[in-house]
Amino acid sequence: MIKLKNVWKEYPLDGTVFTALKDINLTIKSGEFTSIMGPSGSGKSTLMHMVGLLDKPSKGEIFIDNKKISDVNDNQLSDLRNEYIGFVFQQFNLLNKLTILENVLLPTVYLRKKSNIDFQKRALELIDRFGLYEKRHSYPNKISGGQQQRVAIARALIMDPKLILADEPTGNLDSKTGKEIMKLLTELNEKEKRTIVIVTHDPSIAEQVERVVRIIDGQII
Amino acid sequence: MNYFAFIVKSALFNFSRSKGRTFLTSLGILIGVMAVVLLTAFGLGLKKYINDQFQSLGTNVIRIMPGKVLSGGSFNGSSIGSIRFDEKDVNNLKRIRNLESVAPIYTKSIAVDAGKKKEDATLYSTSAEIFNILNFNAQSGKIFDKTDVDKRNKIAVIGPKIADKLFGSGDLALGKNIKIDSQSFKVTGVLESKGGGGFGGPDLDALVFIPYKTGFVFNTDKKFFIITAKGKENISLDTVKQQIQTVLLKRYKEDEFSVLEQTEILKAVTSIFDVLNMVLVAIAAISLVVGGIGIMNIMYVTVTEKIKEIGIRRALGAKKNDILFQFLVEAVILSVFGGLLGLGLSFFIILLIQKIFPAYIDAQAVLLALGVSTLIGVVFGVFPAKQAADLSPIDAIRYE
Numbered sequence: 001m002i003k004l005k006n007v008w009k010e011y012p013l014d015g016t017v018f019t020a021l022k023d024i025n026l027t028i029k030s031g032e033f034t035s036i037m038g039p040s041g042s043g044k045s046t047l048m049h050m051v052g053l054l055d056k057p058s059k060g061e062i063f064i065d066n067k068k069i070s071d072v073n074d075n076q077l078s079d080l081r082n083e084y085i086g087f088v089f090q091q092f093n094l095l096n097k098l099t100i101l102e103n104v105l106l107p108t109v110y111l112r113k114k115s116n117i118d119f120q121k122r123a124l125e126l127i128d129r130f131g132l133y134e135k136r137h138s139y140p141n142k143i144s145g146g147q148q149q150r151v152a153i154a155r156a157l158i159m160d161p162k163l164i165l166a167d168e169p170t171g172n173l174d175s176k177t178g179k180e181i182m183k184l185l186t187e188l189n190e191k192e193k194r195t196i197v198i199v200t201h202d203p204s205i206a207e208q209v210e211r212v213v214r215i216i217d218g219q220i221i
Numbered sequence: 222m223n224y225f226a227f228i229v230k231s232a233l234f235n236f237s238r239s240k241g242r243t244f245l246t247s248l249g250i251l252i253g254v255m256a257v258v259l260l261t262a263f264g265l266g267l268k269k270y271i272n273d274q275f276q277s278l279g280t281n282v283i284r285i286m287p288g289k290v291l292s293g294g295s296f297n298g299s300s301i302g303s304i305r306f307d308e309k310d311v312n313n314l315k316r317i318r319n320l321e322s323v324a325p326i327y328t329k330s331i332a333v334d335a336g337k338k339k340e341d342a343t344l345y346s347t348s349a350e351i352f353n354i355l356n357f358n359a360q361s362g363k364i365f366d367k368t369d370v371d372k373r374n375k376i377a378v379i380g381p382k383i384a385d386k387l388f389g390s391g392d393l394a395l396g397k398n399i400k401i402d403s404q405s406f407k408v409t410g411v412l413e414s415k416g417g418g419g420f421g422g423p424d425l426d427a428l429v430f431i432p433y434k435t436g437f438v439f440n441t442d443k444k445f446f447i448i449t450a451k452g453k454e455n456i457s458l459d460t461v462k463q464q465i466q467t468v469l470l471k472r473y474k475e476d477e478f479s480v481l482e483q484t485e486i487l488k489a490v491t492s493i494f495d496v497l498n499m500v501l502v503a504i505a506a507i508s509l510v511v512g513g514i515g516i517m518n519i520m521y522v523t524v525t526e527k528i529k530e531i532g533i534r535r536a537l538g539a540k541k542n543d544i545l546f547q548f549l550v551e552a553v554i555l556s557v558f559g560g561l562l563g564l565g566l567s568f569f570i571i572l573l574i575q576k577i578f579p580a581y582i583d584a585q586a587v588l589l590a591l592g593v594s595t596l597i598g599v600v601f602g603v604f605p606a607k608q609a610a611d612l613s614p615i616d617a618i619r620y621e
Contacts, residue, residue, distance in 0.1 A: 054536060055615040075540050082538020093533045093618070097234035102227075109227045110538040155537070 002028045007060035020046040022218040033189040035209040036199045043218040048199045086156030090168035092148040094140040101136045104154045126154040146177035166198040232551040246519045249512030250559025256505035258567040264498030266580035275487045282483045285448040290479045305444030319456045322350035325445035334400040335387040346436025354451040361391040362410035370432035378410035382426040513601035520605035532618025545610035552602020560594025
């Protein structure tokens with residue numbers, strides 16, 4: 001479903017050119033649970049941003065369902081991020097001024113097409129499923145890190161995306177809560193057949209997934 | 222929650238978190254809107270006041286003055302002519318059948334002496350017809366008539382303000398003697414009030430009327446500066462003016478006199494106020510621009526503070542225009558908030574000063590104030606909002 005072909009990413013850095021990604025070729029198939037592993041500075045986050053359509057390659061091409069991303073304009077990219085991809089971040093990235101329920105509903109605000117889906121109902125079901133129903137009208141800074149990450153996962157699921165991208169989802173959590181979050185993601189993959197890509201530097205997490213892509217110095221090894 | 226509610230809630234949250242900053246930013250717009258609204262209110266009030274005064278003097282009044290007083294619709298002070306009208310002109314004009322009344326006026330500033338008290342006033346030495354022309358009626362006693370003029374009776378009909386100040390009331394003034402330039406006059410009538418306070422032009426309640434033939438003691442060369450006349454009800458003023466013109470041209474050259482309608486004078490007076498007011502409002506509008514710059518400044522700060530949030534929203538599917546719109550709405554709310562406060566404060570101030578100054582505000586001024594503050598929000602908000610929208614999603618979300 002996602003294919004990276006000869007993807008390079010270069011940044012200008014102190015007058016020289018820093019190469020973050022070197023000639024990456026990667027295919028992620030539907031229903032796969034993939035982990036991108038590497039030490040910090042290896043380029044794994046840059047790779048995830050490419051897959052998540054937040055960044056554009058300097059060279060090479062990204063295909064989503066065989067569609068060339070370089071042919072797609074900014075509005076269409078936004079629509080793809082909105083409907084096709086669900087993001088989960090290390091720092092949760094919830095908006096503190098919105099309630100839990102409103103945070104989960106935030107992606108639906110940017111869906112400007114007509115939809116028959118009752119997002120309110122779906123959001124409440126997701127919140128209930130993750131054990132946060134009592135907290136639905138609380139604000140993010142009033143709940144724990146593990147709870148915040150579950151809200152973020154609920155937000156990632158609200159548009160029913162095909163692909164979930166998680167960038168160090170357990171990085172800011174203690175090991176027990178981290179395990180719970182991993183269990184949740186594994187369930188989403190196994191029971192709902194969602195495609196999941198998780199970026200991590202933690203080898204114990206990599207052990208739990210079916211496919212591991214290792215990256216060092218911007219290259220897949 | 223729909224799209225718009227989400228965006229407004231974001232903006233309002235921001236304001237509640239930084240109340241002081243929000244208020245100070247709005248203050249710029251508040252002062253600007255207040256300055257514009259108040260100056261407009263003063264201008265409108267003054268214009269209305271002058272209009273009312275002219276209306277109370279009757280609308281089909283014609284004034285005949287020396288020189289070309291009006292040129293191109295505005296006053297032309299330098300060319301007030303040197304001729305003065307005399308009784309012969311008055312008698313010639315009286316032969317025009319379309320004129321209902323003709324009254325010559327000799328006028329001067331005087332001090333009215335009632336023995337114990339003295340009061341400044343404007344003397345009108347004129348014929349009995351003046352009361353019909355200017356719609357003056359007596360509240361006590363009676364106005365003088367043609368016989369009084371011909372007999373050169375030493376009587377005076379005084380304005381209510383003069384009566385009140387010198388004698389306490391109109392009734393008490395009747396039959397009393399007043400002295401003008403050491404000449405003694407008996408008060409035989411006190412006029413009804415015309416109202417108004419005395420902005421621009423003579424106070425209509427502080428006039429002293431005497432028969433013009435009696436007035437020759439002051440007006441020794443028996444000449445008049447103005448002749449007023451009133452056309453008959455159903456005759457067009459243009460026709461009447463034309464006839465007056467024809468009569469006067471027998472004695473004077475075309476550019477030695479003017480025949481003016483009340484409305485022409487009114488237009489000339491109000492056009493002066495219009496220009497003055499426009500200049501003042503334009504100056505006040507500068508403070509609105511300064512207020513707008515304040516909003517732009519604070520919006521740039523807000524955008525910087527929210528870079529991370531912009532990144533998150535972009536990752537969740539917000540388009541550039543969604544971000545642009547979010548910040549524009551915030552700037553407009555800030556600006557309209559200031560505009561509404563300024564408008565409210567203006568209403569309050571106008572209410573307070575209405576007792577001493579005839580200021581008033583109309584719907585047009587209110588709409589203008591709100592329109593302008595919205596426009597300022599959009600104009601000065603669009604640059605920061607554009608900057609926010611053009612941030613690259615990846616740079617924004619990485620921003621700490």
